[in-house]
Amino acid sequence: MFNKVALIGLGLIGSSLGHAIKRGKLAASIVGFDADADVRARAAKLGFTDAIADTAEAAVTDADLVILCTPVGAYKSVARVIAAQLKPGAILSDVGSVKGAVVRDVGPLVPAGVHFIPAHPIAGTEFSGPEAGFASLFDGRWTILTPVPGSDAKATQALKKFWEDCGAQVEVMEVAHHDLVLAMTSHVPHLIAYNIVGTAHDLEAVTEGEVIKYSASGFRDFTRIAASDPTMWRDVFLNNREAVLEVLGRFNEDLATLQRAVRDGDGDYLFATFTRGRGIRKAIIEQGQDTAAPNFGRDKKPA
Amino acid sequence: MFNKVALIGLGLIGSSLGHAIKRGKLAASIVGFDADADVRARAAKLGFTDAIADTAEAAVTDADLVILCTPVGAYKSVARVIAAQLKPGAILSDVGSVKGAVVRDVGPLVPAGVHFIPAHPIAGTEFSGPEAGFASLFDGRWTILTPVPGSDAKATQALKKFWEDCGAQVEVMEVAHHDLVLAMTSHVPHLIAYNIVGTAHDLEAVTEGEVIKYSASGFRDFTRIAASDPTMWRDVFLNNREAVLEVLGRFNEDLATLQRAVRDGDGDYLFATFTRGRGIRKAIIEQGQDTAAPNFGRDKKPA
Numbered sequence: 001m002f003n004k005v006a007l008i009g010l011g012l013i014g015s016s017l018g019h020a021i022k023r024g025k026l027a028a029s030i031v032g033f034d035a036d037a038d039v040r041a042r043a044a045k046l047g048f049t050d051a052i053a054d055t056a057e058a059a060v061t062d063a064d065l066v067i068l069c070t071p072v073g074a075y076k077s078v079a080r081v082i083a084a085q086l087k088p089g090a091i092l093s094d095v096g097s098v099k100g101a102v103v104r105d106v107g108p109l110v111p112a113g114v115h116f117i118p119a120h121p122i123a124g125t126e127f128s129g130p131e132a133g134f135a136s137l138f139d140g141r142w143t144i145l146t147p148v149p150g151s152d153a154k155a156t157q158a159l160k161k162f163w164e165d166c167g168a169q170v171e172v173m174e175v176a177h178h179d180l181v182l183a184m185t186s187h188v189p190h191l192i193a194y195n196i197v198g199t200a201h202d203l204e205a206v207t208e209g210e211v212i213k214y215s216a217s218g219f220r221d222f223t224r225i226a227a228s229d230p231t232m233w234r235d236v237f238l239n240n241r242e243a244v245l246e247v248l249g250r251f252n253e254d255l256a257t258l259q260r261a262v263r264d265g266d267g268d269y270l271f272a273t274f275t276r277g278r279g280i281r282k283a284i285i286e287q288g289q290d291t292a293a294p295n296f297g298r299d300k301k302p303a
Numbered sequence: 304m305f306n307k308v309a310l311i312g313l314g315l316i317g318s319s320l321g322h323a324i325k326r327g328k329l330a331a332s333i334v335g336f337d338a339d340a341d342v343r344a345r346a347a348k349l350g351f352t353d354a355i356a357d358t359a360e361a362a363v364t365d366a367d368l369v370i371l372c373t374p375v376g377a378y379k380s381v382a383r384v385i386a387a388q389l390k391p392g393a394i395l396s397d398v399g400s401v402k403g404a405v406v407r408d409v410g411p412l413v414p415a416g417v418h419f420i421p422a423h424p425i426a427g428t429e430f431s432g433p434e435a436g437f438a439s440l441f442d443g444r445w446t447i448l449t450p451v452p453g454s455d456a457k458a459t460q461a462l463k464k465f466w467e468d469c470g471a472q473v474e475v476m477e478v479a480h481h482d483l484v485l486a487m488t489s490h491v492p493h494l495i496a497y498n499i500v501g502t503a504h505d506l507e508a509v510t511e512g513e514v515i516k517y518s519a520s521g522f523r524d525f526t527r528i529a530a531s532d533p534t535m536w537r538d539v540f541l542n543n544r545e546a547v548l549e550v551l552g553r554f555n556e557d558l559a560t561l562q563r564a565v566r567d568g569d570g571d572y573l574f575a576t577f578t579r580g581r582g583i584r585k586a587i588i589e590q591g592q593d594t595a596a597p598n599f600g601r602d603k604k605p606a
Contacts, residue, residue: 281429
């Protein structure tokens with residue numbers, strides 16, 4: 001489908017894309033680059049690319065599809081370096097968790113004749129690095145494309161097809177709406193998970209040993225989320241401030257109400273609030289976005 | 304080990320206990336009771352008890368070990384009903400997630416000569432009901448015993464052995480400390496999970512369909528926690544108010560600081576906060592309280 005795909009950044013998502021492209025035979029050649037020489041050396045051995053370039057410029061030369069897979073905070077400097085090497089007619093895309101900032105930072109640097117179409121695959125694990133990637137990461141998950149005014153419809157269609165061939169379902173969305181939806185479904189949940197891990201760490205009356213020992217009662221699920229890559233998440237919060245603060249404001253209002261219900265011993269309010277979770281959970285399982293396995297018991301199965 | 308064990312309440316924990324007792328041959332006979340006639344009928348077919356009694360009084364008659372497995376809010380009325388039938392020398396225990404309120408509600412009703420030793424197995428899944436139980440639920444998990452002043456050391460030892468034979472590791476703890484530790488590791492995490500599910504439900508700018516579609520980006524893990532039994536959780540928050548409010552106060556302070564860092568674009572503070580999660584996560588996995596499988600990808604494995 002593509003002659004040459006360039007992957008800039010070879011962590012979890014970049015390496016998974018390499019595996020998925022190979023699985024689907026979606027490119028004649030995959031060239032990878034990572035700013036970290038050690039990552040480049042490890043990636044070369046893992047076989048999810050056909051070649052590892054020594055520079056970003058070399059990686060993107062003659063590529064039909066260039067995908068930025070670095071943390072979002074590095075996009076601007078990467079774009080500056082590669083812009084002059086981008087082939088006319090090439091598609092420049094990315095996998096970042098925020099889209100407004102990407103359009104702001106990268107958009108002005110894209111040469112005329114290059115199709116800039118930001119994208120965001122809603123998939124991941126709590127692990128990082130080139131060894132963490134696998135071909136089926138995107139299977140059944142959603143990838144959101146956020147074309148900008150003037151994006152070429154044919155290029156958008158080609159990118160949509162590419163992600164479908166990587167196993168994903170594809171949705172097209174406005175940039176600002178993407179950032180609000182993700183603030184709600186991803187960014188604020190991660191911020192809260194990181195926060196409660198910090199609270200547990202600092203609570204003098206409960207030792208860290210106790211927190212770890214008794215973590216199966218709920219806390220461990222937050223630590224799993226809070227084990228995600230710190231650089232990636234720093235860049236998300238630096239680059240989606242307004243939407244995160246808006247959702248966080250709502251969360252805080254709701255929590256104040258729930259806190260008051262605990263203080264007042266308002267059992268009816270608590271019960272009603274706790275009941276609402278079950279419906280949304282059911283829908284998530286029915287739509288294939290999670291499994292119904294009783295994962296609190298981890299690998300154990302009902303008799 | 305015991306001649307007759309009575310399980311009062313046949314949901315996830317009561318049924319799992321039945322399975323674990325049968326697996327370990329820990330009792331000559333297991334008699335179960337549940338206030339819900341439909342649950343009694345279903346439990347009778349599931350085979351994790353030797354008999355289902357029609358009343359709580361009948362279930363506990365002649366039992367050497369009686370374990371309350373109902374929601375904590377029902378303990379007082381159950382204790383009133385069974386108190387007169389408890390055999391001298393019997394152990395009365397429970398599995399409730401709070402312990403101060405249990406000592407307050409049940410303690411005064413326990414007849415002289417009966418050994419009252421509250422307990423709390425730190426194990427569960429997001430599913431409820433007698434069908435949800437399985438024998439290995441407690442394997443490798445911790446059960447906390449909170450003996451009260453005057454608890455018989457021999458009886459405490461026997462209950463410790465019983466839980467170990469059910470697969471658990473056993474810790475003995477002060478009642479008040481238990482309630483604080485669990486507020487941190489379990490109760491506040493659940494409250495926060497329920498809260499963010501509510502926030503997502505109420506946010507007009509993002510549809511419920513979008514929340515469900517893109518839930519794999521973090522939100523779905525909160526919905527799993529928020530799918531737990533509403534009655535059980537209502538009773539937890541009605542009965543562990545002080546500790547929950549204390550931990551929640553800390554959480555709110557920490558979140559305000561983190562929110563300020565997002566507003567100020569303080570990348571160093573965000574990075575430092577996000578890095579702390581990894582260490583505690585590593586310890587939880589090393590101590591066998593969670594698996595290292597990349598569960599964000601659910602059942603998918605790295606290549």
